[in-house]
Amino acid sequence: xxxxxxxxxxxxxxxxxxxxxxxxxxxxxxxxxxxxxxxxxxxxxxxxxxxxxxxxxxxxxxxxxxxxxxxxxxxxxxxxxxxxxxxxxxxxxxxxxxxxxxxxxxxxxxxxxxxxxxxxxxxxxxxxxxxxxxxxxxxxxxxxxxxxxxxxxxxxxxxxxxxxxxxxxxxxxxxxxxxxxxxxxxxxxxxxxxxxxxxxxxxxxxxxxxxxxxxxxxxxxxxxx
Amino acid sequence: xxxxxxxxxxxxxxxxxxxxxxxxxxxxxxxxxxxxxxxxxxxxxxxxxxxxxxxxxxxxxxxxxxxxxxxxxxxxxxxxxxxxxxxxxxxxxxxxxxxxxxxxxxxxxxxxxxxxxxxxxxxxxxxxxxxxxxxxxxxxxxxxxxxxxxxxxxxxxxxxxxxxxxxxxxxxxxxxxxxxxxxxxxxxxxxxxxxxxxxxxxxxxxxxxxxxxxxxxxxxxxxxxxxxxxxxxxxxxxxxxxxxxxxxxxxxxxxxxxxxxxxxxxxxxxxxxxxxxxxxxxxxxxxxxxxxxxxxxxxxxxxxxxxxxxxxxxxxxxxxxxxxxxxxxxxxxxxxxxxxxxxxxxxxxxxxxxxxxxxxxxxxxxxxxxxxxxxxxxxxxxxxxxxxxxxxxxxxxxxxxxxxxxxxxxxxxxxxxxxxxxxxxxxxxxxxxxxxxxxxxxxxxxxxxxxxxxxxxxxxxxxxxxxxxxxxxxxxxxxxxxxxxxxxxxxxxxxxxxxxxxxxxxxxxxxxxxxxxxx
Numbered sequence: 121x122x123x124x125x126x127x128x129x130x131x132x133x134x135x136x137x138x139x140x141x142x143x144x145x146x147x148x149x150x151x152x153x154x155x156x157x158x159x160x161x162x163x164x165x166x167x168x169x170x171x172x173x174x175x176x177x178x179x180x181x182x183x184x185x186x187x188x189x190x191x192x193x194x195x196x197x198x199x200x201x202x203x204x205x206x207x208x209x210x211x212x213x214x215x216x217x218x219x220x221x222x223x224x225x226x227x228x229x230x231x232x233x234x235x236x237x238x239x240x241x242x243x244x245x246x247x248x249x250x251x252x253x254x255x256x257x258x259x260x261x262x263x264x265x266x267x268x269x270x271x272x273x274x275x276x277x278x279x280x281x282x283x284x285x286x287x288x289x290x291x292x293x294x295x296x297x298x299x300x301x302x303x304x305x306x307x308x309x310x311x312x313x314x315x316x317x318x319x320x321x322x323x324x325x326x327x328x329x330x331x332x333x334x335x336x337x338x339x340x341x342x343x344x345x
Numbered sequence: 346x347x348x349x350x351x352x353x354x355x356x357x358x359x360x361x362x363x364x365x366x367x368x369x370x371x372x373x374x375x376x377x378x379x380x381x382x383x384x385x386x387x388x389x390x391x392x393x394x395x396x397x398x399x400x401x402x403x404x405x406x407x408x409x410x411x412x413x414x415x416x417x418x419x420x421x422x423x424x425x426x427x428x429x430x431x432x433x434x435x436x437x438x439x440x441x442x443x444x445x446x447x448x449x450x451x452x453x454x455x456x457x458x459x460x461x462x463x464x465x466x467x468x469x470x471x472x473x474x475x476x477x478x479x480x481x482x483x484x485x486x487x488x489x490x491x492x493x494x495x496x497x498x499x500x501x502x503x504x505x506x507x508x509x510x511x512x513x514x515x516x517x518x519x520x521x522x523x524x525x526x527x528x529x530x531x532x533x534x535x536x537x538x539x540x541x542x543x544x545x546x547x548x549x550x551x552x553x554x555x556x557x558x559x560x561x562x563x564x565x566x567x568x569x570x571x572x573x574x575x576x577x578x579x580x581x582x583x584x585x586x587x588x589x590x591x592x593x594x595x596x597x598x599x600x601x602x603x604x605x606x607x608x609x610x611x612x613x614x615x616x617x618x619x620x621x622x623x624x625x626x627x628x629x630x631x632x633x634x635x636x637x638x639x640x641x642x643x644x645x646x647x648x649x650x651x652x653x654x655x656x657x658x659x660x661x662x663x664x665x666x667x668x669x670x671x672x673x674x675x676x677x678x679x680x681x682x683x684x685x686x687x688x689x690x691x692x693x694x695x696x697x698x699x700x701x702x703x704x705x706x707x708x709x710x711x712x713x714x715x716x717x718x719x720x721x722x723x724x725x726x727x728x729x730x731x732x733x734x735x736x737x738x739x740x741x742x743x744x745x746x747x748x749x750x751x752x753x754x755x756x757x758x759x760x761x762x763x764x765x766x767x768x769x770x771x772x773x774x775x776x777x778x779x780x781x782x783x784x785x786x787x788x789x790x791x792x793x794x795x796x797x798x799x800x801x802x803x804x805x806x807x808x809x810x811x812x813x814x815x816x817x818x819x820x821x822x823x824x825x826x827x828x829x830x831x832x833x834x835x836x837x838x839x840x841x842x843x844x845x846x847x848x849x850x851x852x853x854x855x856x857x858x859x860x861x862x863x864x
Contacts, residue, residue: 190861
């Protein structure tokens with residue numbers, strides 16, 4: 121697999137469960153290391169020596185947020201920056217900025233994750249990933265665990281936020297409508313290989329092979345039902 | 346009379362403040378200025394000729410307590426300071442303590458020395474003397490009585506079956522035997538005895554010596570082992586079965602002492618030889634059990650007129666304070682050690698792999714060692730001996746497993762997404778552990794520490810078996826005297842302490858477990 125992504129804008133990785141799309145994100149963050157081959161980020165090879173530095177330039181959001189339950193939303197946000205030596209005022213300013221950007225209710229900031237709704241938790245999780253203004257935002261099925269209405273709101277807000285920040289985003293989803301809504305650039309993956317890459321119109325009009333056709337049709341009928 | 350308490354006070358200082366003698370000295374006391382220490386010793390010396398008291402040990406039965414008190418009085422009469430560490434757990438612990446220098450003197454019986462200590466059954470006095478001498482241990486001439494093992498029964502039961510000798514028991518396998526654990530295991534105990542007399546009773550239970558007497562009185566058992574000088578034989582009106590095959594060796598009472606003792610001290614001990622016959626010993630035992638005061642019995646031996654009572658009996662309040670303080674010291678220090686050592690090991694163990702499994706395995710194995718066995722293993726080691734130190738180390742070892750296991754499992758139970766989030770945020774391993782993983786595992790870790798603390802409070806009562814004091818002291822002494830009040834003096838505070846500790850840890854949970862985890 122060889123994949124280069126655009127500096128600005130959202131790229132969606134889509135494919136059936138187990139196709140390797142999440143693994144790709146985990147490889148970039150260094151949660152797993154490749155058996156063969158290499159991953160470069162901004163021209164720098166991702167390996168044990170470099171990964172700690174690179175992680176600070178990445179934002180990573182997972183399905184159920186990965187917020188630490190023993191810390192309030194505020195402290196979840198501040199944790200990383202504090203440990204990296206940012207000063208308090210700077211951190212507070214950034215938190216206020218992000219709350220506004222993500223439309224997070226200000227009275228929720230001092231609550232613990234268990235006191236927040238699923239959608240609020242994902243907003244905090246997104247804020248946490250954006251705290252250090254990452255060069256690349258990695259989203260691994262960020263909305264999969266949410267109910268449809270909340271998901272729709274969040275998808276809309278995410279798109280808006282990313283456009284405002286001119287953020288580079290790589291989002292993993294198994295949901296074609298979500299990919300189509302968020303991203304102009306969709307990468308269809310199966311069994312660890314890129315099957316096809318293009319806009320949703322391209323994918324619909326000219327599926328690269330039988331698998332692509334089936335995957336796209338299956339998702340379309342699901343939406344209709 | 347006013348002089349007396351201050352003299353006792355003086356003794357007290359010495360026994361507490363001289364580190365070489367009393368390893369139980371607490372850290373705080375060690376940190377006290379050297380100068381103050383010297384002054385205290387000088388002050389204390391003013392009250393007695395020797396700064397280092399001779400430490401006398403005793404086993405946990407009445408006669409041993411009484412003989413030790415008599416030795417103490419005899420030494421004190423000769424102007425030598427002496428302390429009595431009473432009621433230590435069994436022959437092996439006392440013998441090892443004597444060899445290791447933890448105690449200087451203790452009363453023993455020739456039969457036990459030959460059979461159990463030297464493993465030379467039937468050794469003559471000369472043989473015993475030279476074998477002990479080779480190990481740096483001296484032995485006095487015998488005190489004048491033979492306290493042999495014997496089997497006893499209630500008179501009505503024996504009469505009913507017309508039992509007079511041990512051989513007569515052969516025809517009655519239906520009789521219930523209640524034997525002390527030591528007797529069941531001894532080389533001159535139950536196994537060879539039953540082989541010799543061809544006894545095969547249907548039911549044999551192991552029971553504490555003093556409890557066995559009340560079981561016998563209530564008819565719960567029919568036959569029990571006893572010492573021939575036990576006061577209870579007379580008190581309960583029991584029948585001694587005649588050892589018609591002459592199975593039991595002679596158990597002449599003697600004092601064993603370290604050869605490093607001054608000749609003056611050895612003289613004072615030897616002066617006691619041939620001064621107590623069997624009848625007198627039974628009377629002294631009876632006096633001790635009646636008054637619940639061993640020192641009083643010893644006093645009777647020397648004649649009450651000899652001295653105005655130098656033994657100011659401690660008030661219950663001050664005894665309780667002493668026991669509880671020591672108990673908390675033992676349980677507290679050992680718990681602290683268990684936390685300081687157990688936590689890192691738990692963290693290592695949480696990573697699994699062969700090292701993790703080994704750590705959990707070792708902690709588990711330690712837990713299965715019976716406490717008395719662990720104490721007996723530690724006592725002969727040079728650093729330990731009979732001291733609070735040994736008790737603390739044993740308690741520490743027992744406290745380790747709950748902490749190690751709960752730390753490991755608490756860390757292992759952290760969900761993978763949280764673990765990975767911490768990594769993905771770019772935190773270093775140390776930051777992840779301190780800021781994320783340990784707080785997330787805090788409930789489990791504190792649970793382990795709480796379990797350890799409560800176990801330690803309970804187990805610390807065993808420290809009395811090696812003369813380390815604590816609330817076990819009245820419990821063991823009360824068991825020996827079959828004196829419920831004394832037992833409760835230890836048992837009730839111990840139970841209350843356990844409850845208090847439980848309560849304090851519940852409070853600590855509220856402080857230490859992050860609020861976000863308690864929602």
